Amino acid sequence: MLISRQVLELPTAALRPFALTALRHPTVSTLLADHRALLADLLDGLGSPLHIVLPEIFEENVAELRRAFAEAGADADILFAKKANKAGCYVTSAAALGLGVDVASVPELVKALAGGVPGHRIGISGPEKDDTLHALAVQHDCLVAVDSLSELRRLAATARRARRQARVLLRCRTAGQPASRFGLSAGEREAAVALCAELAAHISLRGFSFHLNGYSSAERATAANEMIEHCLDARRRGSLRAELVDIGGGLPVRYVEPRLWDAFVEQNEPAHYHAARDFKDFYPYGGQPATRAVRAIMAHPVDGGESLSAKASRNRIRFVVEPGRALLDQAGFTLFRVQQVDDRRDTDGYAIVTVAGSSFSLSEQWFNTDYLPDPLLMSSRPVADEVFPACVAGSTCLENDLVTWRKIGFPRPVRRGDHLVYLNTAGYQMDSNESPFHDAALPLKAVVRLGDGAGPPRWRLDGI
Structure with a gap:
């Protein structure tokens, strides 16, 4: 293959009305248009699939999110939700920007500390955390979101042995989702606040x-208002430091233009x-951008008209937010090499393109759904005036190993050796459920x- 002659192609929306052409950051467009030879060399040398991670875009997203909170009149501490991507480069960027990190395990905490994030900027979440995680959190002055009375007692015992004081958030069930398996009920919350006062040392x-x-701005604002009231109640009972409301993550990302998304849904x-797979639910790929969601949450009227941000400011409440996907928007993409093409157009009406890799590297399948933005086709062959409908399969022996179940209308026949580019995969897609099935190596990440x-462009392997 003559790498320098590769042509970047988009699935043809005009010939397939429900095409979902993925949005692209200018940096991504530049890499795909001007540096295809580098990307192809990286894929050839490092293996398929290969994740390209772009910390510069992550850093832009941090600045934009901070600006959105400031313009909304809200004081907010941003913690990057590390579970959204395991790449160390994002943690390094977070440390350089004075950003916090949200973790939920000992290895995540160790990597956050090793990446330069100080303990007081690290939040610890997750249900019923083990004693080792508690001990490290106390030692490094992390902020621990406690999920139950039993965990609160265990954490207090750990802090007592360490002769330290643990900083705590109490995670509560909301009125809108009372059946959640996470958090304290109203009665448990009352008991937990009393226990905090008893164990104040x-x-x-x-x-x-x-x-x-979910991604409802109104529901998140309503839940945040409940937490403000809990802070005020705790203060009345003597806990003057109840000043933080953690609104979690759940900030949406726009992957495709809303008009395309609406046409697709219809x-x-x-x-x-x-196989006529009938998916019941999809991520809202055409939703509002994260910054717009922040403004909507902060401007949401509470208590008869005052905005959430105004109420928080009036009561000296600071927000904590834990975005993962929103900070990773456009900050990475995934390359696959085409390994085989089974052309079934004469019998089934579409082909099955098998790539070197598997659906374990695009984690939307874990949610029993499909990753819908159209992959791009990179090929050395000229564009043909022919729509080539195809699904994309992984190379494992599993019947359900489909990287893309949806039939993509490629603008020419896909051939062995071609490359597919899945855009905007940094947020939860790259490594939420990757697996060394068949003893295959886990995909590498190249930081560009x-x-x-x-x-x-400069590149290196992540973690080196």
């Missing part, structure tokens, strides 16, 4: 948090998928920086 109650499914049917654009 070892526990410092700093505020409240909640777990919320036309979607099982016939558009391999364009810098000022004066020279060629």
